[in-house]
Amino acid sequence: MEEDIDxxxxxxxxxxxxxxxxxADINLSVEFNHTGELLATGDKGGRVVIFQxxxxxxxxxxxxxxxxxxxxxxxxxxxxxxWLPQQNAAYFxxxxxxxxxxxxxxxxxxxxxxxxxxxxxxxxxxxxxxxLRPMDLMVEATPRxxxxxxxxxxxxSISVTATMKPTYIVDIKPANMEELTEVITAAEFxxxxxxxxxxxxxxxxxxxxxxxxSALCDRHTKFFEEPEDPSNRSFFSEIISSISDVKFSxxxxxxxTRDYLTVKVWDLNMENRPIETYQVHDYLRSKLCSLYExxxxxxxxxxxxxxxxxxxxxxxxNNFFRMFDRNTKRDVTLExxxxxxxxxxxxxxxxxxxxxxxxxxxxxxxxxxxxxxILHTAWHPSENxxxxxxxxxxxxxQDKVN
Amino acid sequence: xxxxxxxxxxxxxxxxxxxxxxxxxxLAVDTWWLDPRLPAVAxxxxxxxxxxxxxxxxxxxHHSLRQSEPDLRHLVLLVNTLRRIQASMEPEATLxxxxxxxxxxxxxxxxLLASSDAALSASMASLLEDLxxxxxxxxxxxxxxxxxxxxxxxxxxxxxxGALDLLGPxxxxxxxxxxxxxxxxxDTSMYDSELWAPASEGLKPGPEDGPGKEEGLExxxxxxxxxxDVLVGTQALERPPGPxx
Numbered sequence: 001m002e003e004d005i006d007x008x009x010x011x012x013x014x015x016x017x018x019x020x021x022x023x024a025d026i027n028l029s030v031e032f033n034h035t036g037e038l039l040a041t042g043d044k045g046g047r048v049v050i051f052q053x054x055x056x057x058x059x060x061x062x063x064x065x066x067x068x069x070x071x072x073x074x075x076x077x078x079x080x081x082x083w084l085p086q087q088n089a090a091y092f093x094x095x096x097x098x099x100x101x102x103x104x105x106x107x108x109x110x111x112x113x114x115x116x117x118x119x120x121x122x123x124x125x126x127x128x129x130x131x132l133r134p135m136d137l138m139v140e141a142t143p144r145x146x147x148x149x150x151x152x153x154x155x156x157s158i159s160v161t162a163t164m165k166p167t168y169i170v171d172i173k174p175a176n177m178e179e180l181t182e183v184i185t186a187a188e189f190x191x192x193x194x195x196x197x198x199x200x201x202x203x204x205x206x207x208x209x210x211x212x213x214s215a216l217c218d219r220h221t222k223f224f225e226e227p228e229d230p231s232n233r234s235f236f237s238e239i240i241s242s243i244s245d246v247k248f249s250x251x252x253x254x255x256x257t258r259d260y261l262t263v264k265v266w267d268l269n270m271e272n273r274p275i276e277t278y279q280v281h282d283y284l285r286s287k288l289c290s291l292y293e294x295x296x297x298x299x300x301x302x303x304x305x306x307x308x309x310x311x312x313x314x315x316x317x318n319n320f321f322r323m324f325d326r327n328t329k330r331d332v333t334l335e336x337x338x339x340x341x342x343x344x345x346x347x348x349x350x351x352x353x354x355x356x357x358x359x360x361x362x363x364x365x366x367x368x369x370x371x372x373x374i375l376h377t378a379w380h381p382s383e384n385x386x387x388x389x390x391x392x393x394x395x396x397x398q399d400k401v402n
Numbered sequence: 403x404x405x406x407x408x409x410x411x412x413x414x415x416x417x418x419x420x421x422x423x424x425x426x427x428x429l430a431v432d433t434w435w436l437d438p439r440l441p442a443v444a445x446x447x448x449x450x451x452x453x454x455x456x457x458x459x460x461x462x463x464h465h466s467l468r469q470s471e472p473d474l475r476h477l478v479l480l481v482n483t484l485r486r487i488q489a490s491m492e493p494e495a496t497l498x499x500x501x502x503x504x505x506x507x508x509x510x511x512x513x514l515l516a517s518s519d520a521a522l523s524a525s526m527a528s529l530l531e532d533l534x535x536x537x538x539x540x541x542x543x544x545x546x547x548x549x550x551x552x553x554x555x556x557x558x559x560x561x562x563x564g565a566l567d568l569l570g571p572x573x574x575x576x577x578x579x580x581x582x583x584x585x586x587x588x589d590t591s592m593y594d595s596e597l598w599a600p601a602s603e604g605l606k607p608g609p610e611d612g613p614g615k616e617e618g619l620e621x622x623x624x625x626x627x628x629x630x631d632v633l634v635g636t637q638a639l640e641r642p643p644g645p646x647x
Binding site: 236 | 458482483486
């Protein structure tokens with residue numbers, strides 16, 4: 001069953017399941033936990049919302065849904081969310097501006113009134129969600145479960161014990177700040193070898209490190225860099241080569257990097273060039289100066305693997321996101337937009353017209369809305385369910401099940 | 403959105419420019435940044451940048467430095483780009499003496515334009531030096547630490563969260579031992595695997611489940627919340643674990 005889903009053609013198969021809207025113009029980061037049971041979103045306003053998978057039978061249908069579970073408020077802008085793969089707890093990490101915090105995402109329902117007493121869920125009749133409004137989510141005949149937004153945690157960094165020492169430090173800061181020419185842009189641990197991690201740089205390089213080699217230095221085990229293409233050199237070469245995201249494949253054999261225009265897949269055994277390069281929106285290459293002017297060239301897009309590492313996904317502008325099938329080499333552009341997709345409707349592939357005659361369904365490069373950028377996406381670890389954050393909207397799409 | 407409108411307007415201007423040049427497929431590129439004194443056709447990147455690109459970059463750099471939370475990556479990329487622009491302008495000996503165009507952003511930019519290359523380098527160096535005075539950046543290596551939310555122990559080592567294995571399997575190398583110990587006193591029995599089973603009715607506190615089934619969990623839940631509150635140093639004593647109902 002799993003095999004069938006993975007080898008299915010990737011276009012025309014995703015339909016919109018849910019969407020969630022917020023009132024403020026925020027930027028959501030999204031992450032499934034390692035079982036796919038929970039979905040966490042975090043925004044610049046410091047709000048974390050956790051959704052939980054439910055498998056209630058709904059009018060005889062057994063399609064999965066995500067229920068709003070709880071939300072947390074912290075006083076910092078949230079950059080990234082990563083779940084801890086604990087078997088017996090639901091902890092996740094929040095990255096705020098310079099800090100990683102550990103938060104317990106509570107499973108079950110947290111129903112307390114102002115005095116801290118638990119309430120009988122049957123007595124709750126209103127849903128108080130100050131910012132997040134679930135839209136088109138609970139379309140069902142059975143009585144709704146509504147949950148009160150009850151808990152607020154002010155989370156600090158977990159550094160309670162003085163005995164916690166840094167066991168590994170990577171530092172590329174030079175002695176003189178004026179000599180600083182490169183920064184670390186992303187990092188991730190190997191999914192299986194807990195001593196190994198990679199980090200990427202603003203110059204488009206990736207370093208693989210083994211912590212067992214040494215504890216307090218920045219020596220790397222492997223160094224990945226693709227030689228610059230001389231025909232594509234410009235003043236903006238470095239900016240567009242800056243890596244905004246790096247992700248290990250689930251297998252642990254590959255890493256994927258995202259720079260401004262491409263997604264690259266690297267084999268850990270080959271350092272001199274990627275094994276695959278996918279053009280996300282190459283039509284922007286001739287517009288780099290305008291994108292530099294409006295700062296879009298500095299946008300940091302993320303990238304994700306599907307559960308079997310056969311498909312990779314990343315975002316683009318105009319609420320477009322792209323999927324690349326590594327096996328068939330097919331790719332598709334989809335749009336996360338309320339106007340263009342009704343619930344349960346199958347997403348229609350989109351196409352950008354790069355020159356010549358524009359066909360009826362195509363959109364020209366000059367008509368793209370660069371304020372609508374999809375920076376954060378997430379793919380369920382084992383199923384074809386994706387979460388796409390489009391500025392202030394969260395979309396959940398699932399593969400159509402026959 | 404203003405961004406898209408601005409971009410569109412710019413493209414219209416570019417299209418007007420492009421129409422003046424020979425129609426070529428290769429010319430579907432930005433041209434306003436090229437030196438207007440030279441034919442656009444002859445200029446493939448990297449070309450001699452106009453003052454506009456330099457002005458723009460300097461303006462961006464100043465703006466970026468004035469942010470309350472400076473984005474180091476943004477700054478470094480800007481500075482490196484500026485250096486590249488400067489390097490390609492060096493053969494133009496007359497450039498520094500060109501009077502600042504009306505669109506020059508300000509005194510600082512004017513002085514940068516008017517100064518020599520060495521002074522330009524020095525200015526950028528000093529701008530970067532300013533970064534080292536920004537709190538948190540000038541201290542010992544601490545890749546994942548910020549400076550001062552209340553509740554953290556003073557002084558001492560950074561938490562070393564970089565050592566956390568974020569994605570490790572359940573093989574025992576999951577967490578640093580010290581971090582593992584952090585959670586030992588928290589009763590996580592409520593997260594035992596059977597409760598995760600999707601078919602479990604225990605997940606849904608419907609009327610049919612009744613309060614009885616939940617009672618034991620409620621106590622643990624309250625205690626867990628209390629412990630976590632203490633752990634993170636917030637509201638430690640405001641909500642003692644009550645009897646639940």
